[in-house]
Amino acid sequence: MRTDDVLSALGAGLWTWDNATGRVTLDAQAAHLLGLADDGLVDGGPGSGGPVREVSGTESNDEGTRTVSPKPTPGDDDAWPYAYPAGTVRSRLHAVDYIGFQGSVTLALSEETTAEILLRVVDQDGAVMRTVRCIVHPRDPEHPETTVRPAPVVGLIYEAPDSGTLRPAPKTPQQEEDEAAAERDWRRNREAFLLDTGRALAEAYTTTEVLRVATSLAMPGFSPDALAVFCLYRNQLTVYGAPHGSAVAGLGGVPTLGSGGARVRLSDDDPAAEVVRTGRPIYLLSPQEYAARFPEARPAEAQPGATAWSFLPLRVAGRTIGVWMAAFARPVPFSPDERAVLTTVARMLAQSLSRAMLNESERELSAGLQRTMRPARKPVIAGMELAARYIPTGGGLQIGGDWYDVIPLPSGRTALVIGDVQGHDVRAAGIMGQLRVAVRAYASEGHRPDAVLARASRFLHGMSGGDPATASAPPSEPADETTAPPVPDLPTALPTAEDDPERSDPRFATCLYIEVDPATGVLDVARAGHPDPAVQMPDGPMLVRPTAGGLPLGVEPDADYPTTRLVLEPGERLLMCTDGLIETGGHDLETGWERVREIVAEHGDADLEELADHLVQIVHERERPEEQHHRPAGPLLDRHEDDIALLLLSPSPSAGPQGPPGTVATAARRTMLTIAQAEPDRIAEARHRLHDLLHDWADPEQVDGAVLMLSEMLTNVLVHTDGDAQLHAQIICPHEAGPEGIEAGPRVLRVRVADTSDELPHRRSPGELASSGRGLMLLGMLADRWGVEPRGEGKLIWFEITETNPEKNEGGDDAVTETGVGAGPGRRGAQGP
Numbered sequence: 164m165r166t167d168d169v170l171s172a173l174g175a176g177l178w179t180w181d182n183a184t185g186r187v188t189l190d191a192q193a194a195h196l197l198g199l200a201d202d203g204l205v206d207g208g209p210g211s212g213g214p215v216r217e218v219s220g221t222e223s224n225d226e227g228t229r230t231v232s233p234k235p236t237p238g239d240d241d242a243w244p245y246a247y248p249a250g251t252v253r254s255r256l257h258a259v260d261y262i263g264f265q266g267s268v269t270l271a272l273s274e275e276t277t278a279e280i281l282l283r284v285v286d287q288d289g290a291v292m293r294t295v296r297c298i299v300h301p302r303d304p305e306h307p308e309t310t311v312r313p314a315p316v317v318g319l320i321y322e323a324p325d326s327g328t329l330r331p332a333p334k335t336p337q338q339e340e341d342e343a344a345a346e347r348d349w350r351r352n353r354e355a356f357l358l359d360t361g362r363a364l365a366e367a368y369t370t371t372e373v374l375r376v377a378t379s380l381a382m383p384g385f386s387p388d389a390l391a392v393f394c395l396y397r398n399q400l401t402v403y404g405a406p407h408g409s410a411v412a413g414l415g416g417v418p419t420l421g422s423g424g425a426r427v428r429l430s431d432d433d434p435a436a437e438v439v440r441t442g443r444p445i446y447l448l449s450p451q452e453y454a455a456r457f458p459e460a461r462p463a464e465a466q467p468g469a470t471a472w473s474f475l476p477l478r479v480a481g482r483t484i485g486v487w488m489a490a491f492a493r494p495v496p497f498s499p500d501e502r503a504v505l506t507t508v509a510r511m512l513a514q515s516l517s518r519a520m521l522n523e524s525e526r527e528l529s530a531g532l533q534r535t536m537r538p539a540r541k542p543v544i545a546g547m548e549l550a551a552r553y554i555p556t557g558g559g560l561q562i563g564g565d566w567y568d569v570i571p572l573p574s575g576r577t578a579l580v581i582g583d584v585q586g587h588d589v590r591a592a593g594i595m596g597q598l599r600v601a602v603r604a605y606a607s608e609g610h611r612p613d614a615v616l617a618r619a620s621r622f623l624h625g626m627s628g629g630d631p632a633t634a635s636a637p638p639s640e641p642a643d644e645t646t647a648p649p650v651p652d653l654p655t656a657l658p659t660a661e662d663d664p665e666r667s668d669p670r671f672a673t674c675l676y677i678e679v680d681p682a683t684g685v686l687d688v689a690r691a692g693h694p695d696p697a698v699q700m701p702d703g704p705m706l707v708r709p710t711a712g713g714l715p716l717g718v719e720p721d722a723d724y725p726t727t728r729l730v731l732e733p734g735e736r737l738l739m740c741t742d743g744l745i746e747t748g749g750h751d752l753e754t755g756w757e758r759v760r761e762i763v764a765e766h767g768d769a770d771l772e773e774l775a776d777h778l779v780q781i782v783h784e785r786e787r788p789e790e791q792h793h794r795p796a797g798p799l800l801d802r803h804e805d806d807i808a809l810l811l812l813s814p815s816p817s818a819g820p821q822g823p824p825g826t827v828a829t830a831a832r833r834t835m836l837t838i839a840q841a842e843p844d845r846i847a848e849a850r851h852r853l854h855d856l857l858h859d860w861a862d863p864e865q866v867d868g869a870v871l872m873l874s875e876m877l878t879n880v881l882v883h884t885d886g887d888a889q890l891h892a893q894i895i896c897p898h899e900a901g902p903e904g905i906e907a908g909p910r911v912l913r914v915r916v917a918d919t920s921d922e923l924p925h926r927r928s929p930g931e932l933a934s935s936g937r938g939l940m941l942l943g944m945l946a947d948r949w950g951v952e953p954r955g956e957g958k959l960i961w962f963e964i965t966e967t968n969p970e971k972n973e974g975g976d977d978a979v980t981e982t983g984v985g986a987g988p989g990r991r992g993a994q995g996p
Contacts, residue, residue, distance in 0.1 A: 175321035179302075180249070180268070182315065187252045193320050194245045196295050197255050197284055257283035257291065264297065266503045268316055272301050275443055278499070281323060294323045353504055356382055360508055364515035370394075373519045377487060377512050378404035385501055387489035389469065392477075392512075393427065393435040394485045400427040400435055404488075432459040434474045435486040442483050444506070446497045447472040471495040473505055477513035484520070487512055529555065542569035544577045546681040546815050550771035552779055554743075554807040564591035564672065565741045565806035566599050573609045577681065580606075581808050582674035582693065582716075583741045594670050598623055598716070602674070612676045612689035616716065616724040620691065623672060623717035671717040675739055684731040684814050689724045691716050694742055694752065697759070700832035701734030702896070705763040706855050707756055708834070709848055730835050736771070737812040738763075743805035747782055758782070771811045779807060832856055833893030838877060840887060846877050849890055856892060857912065861968050868945035869912055869964055875938050876916040876960055879924070886919035886957070910966040919957040 170177065176193025189199070253261060260282045267278040277300045284292045299318040360380060367373040378390045391404030402425040429436050434445045434457055447453045448471055453460065469490040477485040487509050495501065542549055551567055564584025572578055580602055584595040601622045605615045673693040677686050688696065692715035699705040710727035731737055738759075745755030759778065766777045834852045838845045850870050857866045873890070880888035892915070897908040926939045942949040946962035 173321055175319055179315050179317050185249045187247050187249055189245045196320055198292055255284055257285055266499050268299055270499055270503055271299050275301055295320050296323045361511055364511050367515055370519045373515045374403045385495055388492040389490040391488045398429055432457050438474045438476050438486045439483050442476050445474040468492050475505055475509040479513050479517040538569055544681055548771050548813045550775040550811040552775045552809040554779055563587040563806035564595045565808040566595050567808045567810050570603050570606045577679045578606045579677045579810055581739045581810055582672055584672040585670045612678050612687050613724045613726050616676055616689050616691050620716040620722050621720045624720040671715040673715045686729040686731055688727045697738040699736040699763055703764055703767040705760045731814055732833055733814050739810040741808045743807040744782055775811055836890040838888045843881055850874055853892055861966050865964050872941055872945055873914055875941055879938055880918045884918050884920035889917045891915045912964045915959055915961040917959045923951055
């Protein structure tokens with residue numbers, strides 16, 4: 164007997180409902196039962212073999228009502244002669260019944276089961292025509308149409324026997340109102356519960372927080388007595404959860420995913436394992452049914468007091484990641500409404516748990532990358548104290564292009580490296596890792612700082628898709644174009660951005676490389692587009708030390724990187740950082756450094772580790788006033804704008820300079836600078852350094868005089884000798900022994916300029932129109948003490964100024980003392996002032 168004959172004998176019809184297209188297709192009998200057969204003609208009917216015509220109609224959506232035009236209906240033309248918009252079919256179903264029908268269809272789709280429901284069919288005036296029984300089932304997932312779009316539901320519809328007796332008995336208006344009110348109250352409670360659950364799950368960031376929410380829900384009307392989540396980890400399920408009200412309710416101290424809780428193997432005879440294997444929910448209405456279906460699970464022993472259970476799969480993108488269980492101490496029929504609530508919660512829980520697991524995987528990946536891209540152990544430098552910090556940006560994988568390294572060198576020195584690769588993505592992190600290894604390799608070979616950066620720049624330029632000829636050369640050797648053998652056959656075309664995506668996204672990097680001699684405190688600095696280092700003086704203030712620099716790494720393969728020599732004295736602290744520490748909060752370099760100085764001044768007495776913590780924390784808390792109303796206060800992690808890498812270095816305490824008998828002289832601050840003959844413009848830098856060194860000097864006139872004398876001394880060296888000028892300036896804080904112990908005396912500025920010329924200066928009396936000869940006159944007028952000291956090679960000119968308070972010494976003249984200067988035969992023919 165054919166299927167058509169069976170359907171004809173039963174008076175049943177077939178239909179499909181496609182939510183993706185909003186179209187319902189029916190055979191002739193189904194259209195008749197729904198009162199739609201007379202709405203339009205068809206060119207053929209079942210068995211006629213004629214063509215199918217879709218009936219025009221209207222459909223409502225979020226944008227209003229639209230007209231659906233006739234169009235061909237796919238499928239078997241014999242079986243499906245009618246096609247209607249979903250809105251047309253919806254208009255023939257009773258409104259109350261349609262709400263239940265919608266929930267049943269959603270449940271059938273999610274559970275991949277068959278649903279059955281009674282529907283009242285109404286005419287165009289809203290009068291009930293008949294009651295039909297509708298059976299719906301999702302289309303087979305292996306059906307060809309389901310591979311390209313969501314699977315529709317197929318259904319069987321027939322008129323319910325003695326449909327008149329199936330209709331409920333007439334109710335009074337009061338009864339109908341009470342039932343409607345109860346229904347509205349149930350739906351409001353359910354919606355409020357789902358909204359609250361969605362909010363709680365959306366705020367849960369870790370798997371522990373998600374599982375805590377999942378095991379502490381209170382559902383309206385049928386609150387479970389126990390909730391648990393079975394998380395799939397490898398080939399077993401780990402159970403998280405406990406009965407409400409118990410001593411271990413919720414997660415409590417349950418370990419992280421995959422490391423604690425009871426375990427169920429996927430091969431076990433257990434409802435949770437079967438849900439994972441099949442992907443379908445299981446509802447158990449009694450302990451007897453539980454024991455009959457899963458005798459090895461022993462529900463009476465494992466979960467005493469429970470009488471009904473629901474096990475729902477947690478599915479994301481077609482993959483089951485766990486099971487959510489709700490156990491009830493009273494019988495629960497698991498009506499369609501109740502199953503719909505459970506299914507909705509399971510969907511939200513699955514999405515939140517998947518998101519949390521992904522976040523934790525990303526955090527673990529980030530932590531692993533950070534561990535591999537930083538020194539394996541805390542760096543130690545003999546005779547030095549060191550503190551290091553790396554704070555990733557707050558977004559994405561929390562990895563970026565900033566890095567630091569501490570490299571022991573073959574000479575016994577130590578190299579401090581800090582850098583920043585352009586970008587904050589995975590590629591920037593990958594380039595950073597390769598560049599860090601390259602710099603470490605070049606430094607370990609014993610190259611000087613300028614050579615290390617030059618080789619690193621060539622390496623990065625080639626790696627980022629630079630000149631192919633340069634890129635092909637080994638990174639440790641410069642490309643030698645003169646000795647390269649000729650290439651007989653060139654390729655027709657070089658790789659393009661389309662062939663190699665990395666060539667279309669070249670990256671550069673800034674870097675600060677400092678070679679430290681722990682024995683002497685000498686710092687050889689090479690800089691590639693990176694912020695200058697800063698030095699905290701022994702008495703508190705921090706000064707930025709300008710250094711010579713070159714282009715960022717990777718911009719030019721043959722860039723030069725000059726070296727600057729500094730000296731880190733006992734009591735001073737060196738700071739190296741990336742621009743994230745300076746510019747976070749909308750600052751530029753000037754205002755950012757000012758903020759760093761304020762932080763160092765506030766916490767200057769803290770040790771290096773504490774100072775590093777204060778710098779990182781406070782930088783993210785302090786913002787520019789005009790930006791405070793744009794960004795709400797929040798934890799440190801939420802406010803990162805850029806990666807931060809930070810290095811702090813300080814020599815171990817040692818003896819400072821000695822003063823006269825009965826005093827103890829302490830060098831509070833100092834600065835050193837070498838000015839070559841070809842760099843006269845650096846005299847301005849020297850003036851700025853001295854001015855910064857005297858930023859808190861009491862007498863501004865003394866500051867101006869010291870800057871003027873320094874400029875005159877440096878100019879004389881560059882004009883009258885063939886060598887370089889070496890500047891050394893420091894502030895001495897003498898402490899004298901008094902009746903009440905050691906007492907601090909006035910500070911003294913000592914400035915020394917050395918050169919390699921043996922010719923000594925002598926005093927002159929220049930006329931009014933003379934262009935030279937006034938250098939020693941300025942020293943005699945402005946300095947408290949000054950002198951010239953011959954050395955084995957060259958000479959040293961120096962002066963000292965004792966700090967005075969203009970308010971206390973108003974109207975008085977300071978004594979001027981000359982030492983080391985006289986009219987002797989050795990001075991004849993000396994250089995001009």
